Amino acid sequence: MATILITGGTGYIGAHAAAELMAAGWDVVLLDNLRNSTPGVLDRLAALTGKRAPFVQADVRDAAALDQVFAAHRIEAVMHFAGLKSVGQSWQQAALYLDNNVGGTACLVAAMERASVRRLVFSSSATVYGEPDGVPIPESAPLRSTNPYGRSKLLCEDMLRELQGADSRWQVALLRYFTPVGAHPSALLGESPQGVPNNLMPYIAQVAAGLRPELQVFGQDYPTLDGTGVRDYIHVVDLAQGHVAALRYVQQSGKGITVNLGTGQGISVLQMVRAFEAASGRPVALRFVDRRPGDVAACYAATDLAHSALGWRAQLPLSAMCADAWRWQQALAADRAE
Numbered sequence: 517m518a519t520i521l522i523t524g525g526t527g528y529i530g531a532h533a534a535a536e537l538m539a540a541g542w543d544v545v546l547l548d549n550l551r552n553s554t555p556g557v558l559d560r561l562a563a564l565t566g567k568r569a570p571f572v573q574a575d576v577r578d579a580a581a582l583d584q585v586f587a588a589h590r591i592e593a594v595m596h597f598a599g600l601k602s603v604g605q606s607w608q609q610a611a612l613y614l615d616n617n618v619g620g621t622a623c624l625v626a627a628m629e630r631a632s633v634r635r636l637v638f639s640s641s642a643t644v645y646g647e648p649d650g651v652p653i654p655e656s657a658p659l660r661s662t663n664p665y666g667r668s669k670l671l672c673e674d675m676l677r678e679l680q681g682a683d684s685r686w687q688v689a690l691l692r693y694f695t696p697v698g699a700h701p702s703a704l705l706g707e708s709p710q711g712v713p714n715n716l717m718p719y720i721a722q723v724a725a726g727l728r729p730e731l732q733v734f735g736q737d738y739p740t741l742d743g744t745g746v747r748d749y750i751h752v753v754d755l756a757q758g759h760v761a762a763l764r765y766v767q768q769s770g771k772g773i774t775v776n777l778g779t780g781q782g783i784s785v786l787q788m789v790r791a792f793e794a795a796s797g798r799p800v801a802l803r804f805v806d807r808r809p810g811d812v813a814a815c816y817a818a819t820d821l822a823h824s825a826l827g828w829r830a831q832l833p834l835s836a837m838c839a840d841a842w843r844w845q846q847a848l849a850a851d852r853a854e
Contacts, residue, residue: 518592519543520763521585523576523624525569526553528707529639529696530597531561532756535705537595538565540760545589547582548598549575552710560704576620579627586631593635593766595759596624599668602714603643603810606665617668618675625679634686636676637762642694642748642776642815644670651782652818655692655774663810673774680772687772689762694748694778694817696755698837699844706844707752717749717837720789721845724798731800733785735807740814744785748778748816751832751840761828778817779830788834795838 520537524530525546531553534544538561546558546569555571562568570589574581576598585591599617600606606613621638628634643666644659661667673690680686697717699706713719722728736743758777765773783791789800823829 519545519589521545521547521589521591521594522597523547523594524597524599524639525571526550526555526557527597528553529752529755530595531557531705532700532752533595533597533759534561534569535564535700536753536756536760537763538567538569545570545572545585545591547572547574547576547585549573554708557705564700564702564704577616577623579623582624582627583630586627586633591631591633593637593763594624594628594633595637595639595763596621597639599639601641601665603663603665604714604808606663606668607809610664613664613668614671617665618671621672622675625675634683635766636687637689637691637759637766638672638676640673640690640692641666641669642692642778642817644673644692645815647812648815651814651816652780653776653815654818655776655821662812666810687766687770689766689772690774691759691762692774692776693755693758694750694776694815696752697749698751698753698832698840700753701840701843703840703843703847706841706847708848716785716788717792717841720792720800721841723800724792724796724842725845725849729801731789731802732805733802734805734811736804738807738813740784742784742786745811746782746784746814746816748781749783749788749834749837750777750779750830751837754830754832758822758826758828758830761826765826773825775822775825776817776819777822777828777830778819780817780819782814782816783834788838791834792838792842795835796842
């Protein structure tokens with residue numbers, strides 16, 4: 517099997533994708549600047565897979581470092597996860613999001629072109645749909661952004677679509693995934709954000725663990741079943757397996773694809789809280805606050821294309837997402853106690 521370069525390879529989704537690729541027989545090289553991850557991920561990944569993946573600490577905007585990676589390894593394809601991903605933070609640091617997400621992708625693509633590697637699986641987002649006209653959201657839905665993070669992903673998509681249109685040798689899978697949650701069932705890999713979590717489930721987990729006093733719920737007056745925002749939460753292992761399926765698709769078909777990765781089911785914030793309480797046996801204190809700018813009421817995927825084209829469908833239910841996330845949170849607590 518060929519070698520796959522994974523940018524953002526020690527991050528939450530990148531590490532899970534590495535585990536799935538290695539389990540399927542691929543070799544991987546991990547590149548990460550460790551902005552939102554730690555080198556300890558490499559040890560846990562090795563314990564899980566029985567293999568230690570080569571690691572390069574570098575920023576994806578470092579052209580010289582990228583050239584060195586491509587020169588040192590026979591890279592056959594790239595999975596690109598390196599990027600900033602907080603909607604709230606993107607409002608405060610819009611220029612940084614453009615530089616890191618769009619500039620980083622442009623730098624990576626240029627390095628790939630120099631190395632004659634033109635197969636890319638790109639980490640996009642359902643935020644490119646903005647406030648959707650309806651749900652579930654098909655891939656043909658209008659594209660628009662309601663926040664700088666979503667705009668950065670949409671600009672990257674536009675760039676990669678134009679690249680494929682100009683040069684048919686490029687094979688790009690644009691994976692618009694919804695809301696990744698959970699952790700590897702081994703409790704060796706999971707989401708461990710540095711500082712205050714930007715995503716719902718790790719925040720809930722920290723409240724349940726007593727590390728934070730309460731969860732702030734942004735908005736209780738959305739036109740949803742309980743007034744809180746509805747999202748398509750997908751287990752990170754399912755998501756990682758979707759990336760493997762997309763890689764196989766571009767390898768076998770010789771062409772690119774744009775596809776949603778989600779469950780096709782909407783879960784509200786309050787439903788997620790109650791499910792986590794059931795999985796953990798712990799109460800989750802919460803407080804309602806004003807809506808955040810850029811948030812939408814409901815966002816969940818139409819998944820027919822993922823099933824028909826990739827042969828992939830999410831398998832793991834909400835109960836598994838919560839149970840695995842809580843097991844991971846307990847493992848983190850045990851590590852800190854040692």
